[in-house]
Amino acid sequence: MSQVLRGHAEDLYALELEELKKQDSGKLPANWTLSPQSVVTYLVGGKLKNGFEVTPKYIGNRRLMEIAVATLTTDRALLLYGLPGTAKSWVSEHLAAAISGNSGLIIQGTAGTSEESIRYGWNYARLLAEGPSEKALVETPVMRAMKEGKIVRIEELTRIGADVQDTLITILSEKSLPVPELNIEVQAVRGFNVIATANNRDKGVNDLSSALKRRFNTVILPVPDNIDEEIDIVRRRVESFEKVMEVPAEKPALQEIRRIVTIFRELRSGLTLDGKTKIKSPSGTLSTAEAISVVNNGMAMAGYFGDGRLTAEDLAAGITGAIIKDPVQDQVIWQEYLETVVKTREDWKDIYRACKQ
Incomplete structure (x- = not known):
């Protein structure tokens, strides 16, 4: 790790996460590594019963973090919204690290993000040689998160084209991902959820449809109070x-x-x-x-x-x-x-x- 320019949150703060896990007495939702209370402590910092100090990752209103964590225990996805530079990606990464132990399931939203980037792709060499099969299927971070019951992160959701955004509707509402070429579907395991980020400076670039908005609970991250x-x-x-x-x-x-x-x-x-x-x-x-x-x-x-x-x-x-x-x-x-x-x-x-x- 000494040669890595920037390690994942779960690696950089492994000691804190391990200590929180040892001291955690709260009820764990399915496939969560920490209880919701411990996730919030990890985010905003605090002193554990044994005197161990957890450093704050988010400095601001604790209630916002409680709302964000509570959302992820439900069947609604979380949208972190605000000005550029208000720690949306930072909070998203640490939420995934504390909840799933893996912050690396991520899709970077751009104008070129395709439907295949969210749903699934194909190994075309294998597809041509063998025809459609599960071995020829290329899993996306979304599909992996659904299978493993983990958090998947989507950065800059409003940068993605509206038609591609709507690919998420079935995933978020039905918690399933159909693969019609194989006549199967991937059903989400408990613990699966989505954290998306969006800048209010990008308003109007690719506004979310009302159908997609309904499937997100929005938490606005403000600039620091003082x-x-x-x-x-x-x-x-x-x-x-x-x-x-x-x-x-x-x-x-x-x-x-x-x-x-x-x-x-x-x-x-x-x-x-x-x-x-x-x-x-x-x-x-x-x-x-x-x-x-x-x-x-x-x-x-x-x-x-x-x-x-x-x-x-x-x-x-x-x-x-x-x-x-x-x-x-x-x-x-x-x-x-x-x-x-x-x-x-x-x-x-x-x-x-x-x-x-």
Whole structure:
């Protein structure tokens, strides 16, 4: 695992999952590795009876995670919905890891995702040689999840064409997958369910049909409620990145993370934190995920092209790149923000100079 760039959640947090399993006294739904209460503890963190600390994977409203987990105990699928960068994929992965012990049953939704990617495909060499048979059938993650009673993840559901999306209706309502070529059907084993994610920025790309919407329970993941919550998320994810990538840099000072998060929150909301100055918002989402990326990039700059200590100069290029998506409109907005907000803050002179350069 030391050479793997990013391990699966069930591998990275194997110790926590094992400890939760040992301490779990709740009722387990069929084919779940943990009880619903323990799954929520795994997601939001907490201290077990023996003193073992479970790190939080999702920092936010605990009730949202309880709703998500409760949904997966029923016959309804779960749709995680929200702005880009609000941890939908992250939560989806950890839910699958905690419930099924396998977060790798996944379909990435794109405009080119076909019906065969969801239902099943064929080994055409074998099909031509032997004709239709179960040996010639190529199982998709959905079919495997149905057979094994596990969670399957579908990323960016609204990126998939509407006609392909509707392939899911029979699977979600009847819990079966017909294979008419072989005159058989695959029936879902208890424990099977679907977690899908969708961005509200993609609204209108391929809207879900009303028939498909009815088969999902939607949980909207919001941006972090307050600045301290967002800072904590960025800090934890950056520390995780530092361990995996072994960047030769010091841990970033909390002050630098606070400044990045402040910039992103103010530009995102169109108002300074003190509520005194209105500002224009750029075209990008400026999500928490992008803030994490900016700090990670700054650490790489500091570690390989600096003295190992994260400074404003290391962060400047990342900040500018994250904010300026439209080279004309966003450039004007960013310059106005630098002059009217950043320049006026006494302890922000270094970041003002670095970004101007």
